[in-house]
Amino acid sequence: MLSATFKRAPRHARAEISEVDLDGGRAILVLPTTFMNESGQAVAPLATYFGVDAEHTVLVHDDIDLPFGKMRFQYARGTGGHNGVASVVQSLGDARLWRLKMGVGRPPGRMNPADFVLRRFYDRERDDVDLMVREGADVLRRFGAEGGEAARQEAGEATRRLGISGNQPI
Numbered sequence: 001m002l003s004a005t006f007k008r009a010p011r012h013a014r015a016e017i018s019e020v021d022l023d024g025g026r027a028i029l030v031l032p033t034t035f036m037n038e039s040g041q042a043v044a045p046l047a048t049y050f051g052v053d054a055e056h057t058v059l060v061h062d063d064i065d066l067p068f069g070k071m072r073f074q075y076a077r078g079t080g081g082h083n084g085v086a087s088v089v090q091s092l093g094d095a096r097l098w099r100l101k102m103g104v105g106r107p108p109g110r111m112n113p114a115d116f117v118l119r120r121f122y123d124r125e126r127d128d129v130d131l132m133v134r135e136g137a138d139v140l141r142r143f144g145a146e147g148g149e150a151a152r153q154e155a156g157e158a159t160r161r162l163g164i165s166g167n168q169p170i
């Protein structure tokens with residue numbers, strides 16, 4: 001299990017960071033303290049500070065267009081209407097980055113999608129969410145050790161291991 005302790009980011013970047021080793025390579029985990037749709041304000045200054053280009057950046061984010069529990073690892077795709085991704089792409093000036101999309105499913109009924117993704121998970125979802133986080137960390141480890149194509153395969157395998165399909169009942 002990866003252990004990360006977060007601390008305040010340098011250069012007045014609006015984020016907390018943790019520097020960790022992933023299979024022998026150094027990785028900087030960034031947790032923006034901005035609103036989601038302003039994530040680029042946290043990511044871009046840190047990319048410059050640490051000398052990380054877009055091609056070595058992985059965004060991990062929710063995706064309502066994927067069923068709950070499904071993961072997808074992609075490179076240099078559009079923002080998919082995700083405002084946080086759009087903010088990062090705009091701030092970096094480059095869309096050539098990797099994305100680990102974590103499926104949360106569609107909101108029920110006529111629920112506002114923003115309200116849906118900002119709500120806390122229900123107690124009955126916690127075990128599945130914890131598994132998704134662990135599997136997502138494995139995808140990132142694989143990316144660090146073997147690159148994007150291996151991480152893409154790991155995301156597919158993780159989805160199968162999770163055995164979660166479709167939206168979970170609310």
